[in-house]
Amino acid sequence: MTDPLTAIGATTASRQVLLLTCLLAGVVLLLAFLVPALGTALSARLIVLTAIAFIGSGLSYLSLLPIAAEQAA
Amino acid sequence: MPYPVVWQMDVAPSHMMCWRGPTGETMTPDISGGVDNFVTEMDRAVTGATLGTLALFVALWLVMTETMREGVIPGVRTTMLDILGPVFLTLMVGFVLFAAVIIIGPWGGIRLGGPEASPTYSYPAYFAMFFSAGIAAGIVFWAPSEVLFHLTSPPPFVAAEAGTAAVADGALRAVFFHWGVSAWAAYVAIGIPIGYYAYNRGAPLRVSTLLLPFVGNENLSHPLAKIVDVLAVFATIGGLSTSVGFVSNQFLSGVQYQWGAQTTGLDTFLLVAGLTVIFTVSAVTGVKRGIRRIAGVNAALFLAMALLTLLLGPTAYILTNGSAALVGYLVSFVQLSFAGLGGGSWFDSWTLFYWVWWFSWAPFAGLFLAAISRGRTLRTVAATGVFATAGATLAWFGIVSSTALQLQTSGTADILAVVNDGGYAVAGFPLFGSLPLGELLLFLFMALIITWIITSADTSTLTVAILTTEPSTAPGTGSRLFWGLLQGGVGFGIVILGAGQGLQSAAVITGGPFGLIGLVGIVGLAVELYRTDTDGQSIAASAFGGSDD
Numbered sequence: 001m002t003d004p005l006t007a008i009g010a011t012t013a014s015r016q017v018l019l020l021t022c023l024l025a026g027v028v029l030l031l032a033f034l035v036p037a038l039g040t041a042l043s044a045r046l047i048v049l050t051a052i053a054f055i056g057s058g059l060s061y062l063s064l065l066p067i068a069a070e071q072a073a
Numbered sequence: 074m075p076y077p078v079v080w081q082m083d084v085a086p087s088h089m090m091c092w093r094g095p096t097g098e099t100m101t102p103d104i105s106g107g108v109d110n111f112v113t114e115m116d117r118a119v120t121g122a123t124l125g126t127l128a129l130f131v132a133l134w135l136v137m138t139e140t141m142r143e144g145v146i147p148g149v150r151t152t153m154l155d156i157l158g159p160v161f162l163t164l165m166v167g168f169v170l171f172a173a174v175i176i177i178g179p180w181g182g183i184r185l186g187g188p189e190a191s192p193t194y195s196y197p198a199y200f201a202m203f204f205s206a207g208i209a210a211g212i213v214f215w216a217p218s219e220v221l222f223h224l225t226s227p228p229p230f231v232a233a234e235a236g237t238a239a240v241a242d243g244a245l246r247a248v249f250f251h252w253g254v255s256a257w258a259a260y261v262a263i264g265i266p267i268g269y270y271a272y273n274r275g276a277p278l279r280v281s282t283l284l285l286p287f288v289g290n291e292n293l294s295h296p297l298a299k300i301v302d303v304l305a306v307f308a309t310i311g312g313l314s315t316s317v318g319f320v321s322n323q324f325l326s327g328v329q330y331q332w333g334a335q336t337t338g339l340d341t342f343l344l345v346a347g348l349t350v351i352f353t354v355s356a357v358t359g360v361k362r363g364i365r366r367i368a369g370v371n372a373a374l375f376l377a378m379a380l381l382t383l384l385l386g387p388t389a390y391i392l393t394n395g396s397a398a399l400v401g402y403l404v405s406f407v408q409l410s411f412a413g414l415g416g417g418s419w420f421d422s423w424t425l426f427y428w429v430w431w432f433s434w435a436p437f438a439g440l441f442l443a444a445i446s447r448g449r450t451l452r453t454v455a456a457t458g459v460f461a462t463a464g465a466t467l468a469w470f471g472i473v474s475s476t477a478l479q480l481q482t483s484g485t486a487d488i489l490a491v492v493n494d495g496g497y498a499v500a501g502f503p504l505f506g507s508l509p510l511g512e513l514l515l516f517l518f519m520a521l522i523i524t525w526i527i528t529s530a531d532t533s534t535l536t537v538a539i540l541t542t543e544p545s546t547a548p549g550t551g552s553r554l555f556w557g558l559l560q561g562g563v564g565f566g567i568v569i570l571g572a573g574q575g576l577q578s579a580a581v582i583t584g585g586p587f588g589l590i591g592l593v594g595i596v597g598l599a600v601e602l603y604r605t606d607t608d609g610q611s612i613a614a615s616a617f618g619g620s621d622d
Contacts, residue, residue: 029516030516032332033331033512033513033515033516034512034513036332039331039332040332040333040334042332042334043334044325044328044329044332044334044335044336044337044340045337045339045340045343047328047332047334048324048325048328048336048340048343048344048347049343049347051324051519051523052343052344052347052348052351054520055351055520055523055524055527056347056350056351058370059351059354059355059363059367059370059524059527060351060354062362062363062366062367062370063354063355063358063362063363063366063367064354064358064362065362065366066362067361067362
């Protein structure tokens with residue numbers, strides 16, 4: 001049975017790091033919206049960096065995914 | 074002269090790149106990568122002239138006083154629009170007619186790449202890529218705000234009191250007119266001739282290829298052709314960098330509005346730098362990987378956001394007002410298209426500006442449309458380029474702009490009060506924030522702001538890299554990195570220097586000629602199609618024998 005990470009193409013350490021970054025940054029950003037007190041406590045710089053980390057890591061992960069992995073899926 | 078190869082853009086990194094020769098054979102280039110390769114493959118005339126023009130612009134900007142900055146470039150733009158305004162308005166009508174002729178007429182059956190060619194990308198991917206590349210983040214910036222401009226200052230064809238609900242239909246009709254079929258037709262007018270010459274005539278995939286019927290394939294390295302490509306590169310960089318600047322402001326305005334956090338120049342730098350890294354990575358990984366996949370994510374986010382707004386917003390109002398405005402737009406399309414010929418400040422400051430802005434994006438969007446269209450019939454390209462993309466755009470504006478109108482006119486949310494404090498960049502935040510599940514919508518909205526600019530910037534990076542590389546060569550990693558970083562740098566520069574309006578005006582000035590170049594393109598294509606087809610037969614006979622996708 002294929003493990004979930006392999007199934008989505010996260011077969012290398014760098015891709016797994018990108019996925020983890022996307023997940024963590026996404027959760028922080030979503031919580032900043034859902035819990036206003038948390039969002040207010042964060043500086044603008046931290047919000048910008050979190051947003052860039054969230055979207056950048058996610059989109060970079062997609063960009064770097066080999067075509068073979070997509071075809072296999 | 075060596076016969077030019079046609080680059081298919083079907084694989085990204087230079088070492089993996091696959092080209093196709095004029096007869097369709099696969100060619101494996103000997104590219105080892107690196108700076109040496111970037112310099113070797115560079116089209117020095119186009120690259121040098123572009124960098125020189127940019128440097129001259131920056132130098133002039135730094136030397137000029139504030140008064141001169143506010144006077145010279147906008148003055149040139151205004152003069153150009155005053156003199157050529159009627160021409161631009163007429164040209165846009167011509168581009169719409171061209172698209173209609175291709176869709177309805179026999180030429181629509183001609184397949185790019187020959188009768189046996191098959192499309193490189195699935196239709197959803199093809200649509201998502203073109204749609205995402207062609208309109209940029211303006212769609213998220215202006216959907217909540219432009220309609221409010223027209224609400225408070227109604228267009229001349231709306232006979233109702235400013236600020237009242239009676240203006241809503243006409244205000245939305247004006248937005249539809251500016252973002253609808255006409256805008257996309259300009260891209261098609263550039264894209265279809267380039268695609269035809271590149272895939273059916275073996276010409277290089279670049280904007281100057283539009284001159285082929287007049288100068289011949291062997292003269293496309295003529296200085297006149299180089300000037301066309303330099304203008305295309307400058308207009309693309311100017312347009313894209315201005316958009317990066319606008320989006321950065323919109324995003325940071327959102328952060329300030331949502332959490333009351335104060336932003337600094339360093340935050341702007343970090344944001345632009347982050348965006349630059351993302352779109353450069355996407356451009357370097359190429360069409361099949363980065364660009365196609367990110368466009369897919371963007372289209373999915375866009376669809377989710379539109380549907381959620383429709384369901385969570387004033388659904389009945391959206392449907393009734395949107396439908397009325399759509400019918401009004403279609404019925405009055407011809408009248409609106411020619412109404413500006415009579416002059417009037419509203420048409421000068423709105424319609425003409427938009428038309429020339431779309432012209433300035435046309436070389437980049439048109440070239441990209443051509444690049445991804447191999448294997449598709451002209452009819453599919455035109456229908457996708459005009460109806461499918463315009464349909465999606467109008468649906469989005471119908472939903473979001475109607476929501477803004479309803480919230481404002483009913484008193485549910487005072488978006489204009491927020492706009493008066495924070496500028497139009499912030500209009501989307503009070504809009505989505507006042508809907509049920511507003512926090513989730515805002516989260517998606519901010520993500521969408523970024524994905525829209527990424528999907529345009531990665532494509533424009535690739536397009537500029539194509540135009541600044543020798544016609545017989547595909548741009549390598551070094552070229553994509555260079556132009557990606559340069560566009561990000563220019564974007565940051567215009568935010569810091571406050572040169573957004575200046576560069577936008579400059580982009581409009583260089584973009585204006587593409588209305589005329591587009592005319593050259595469609596006239597030349599018509600002559601070419603009448604003259605002969607790829608087998609030397611009558612084009613009409615061949616076209617009737619073609620098939621659609």
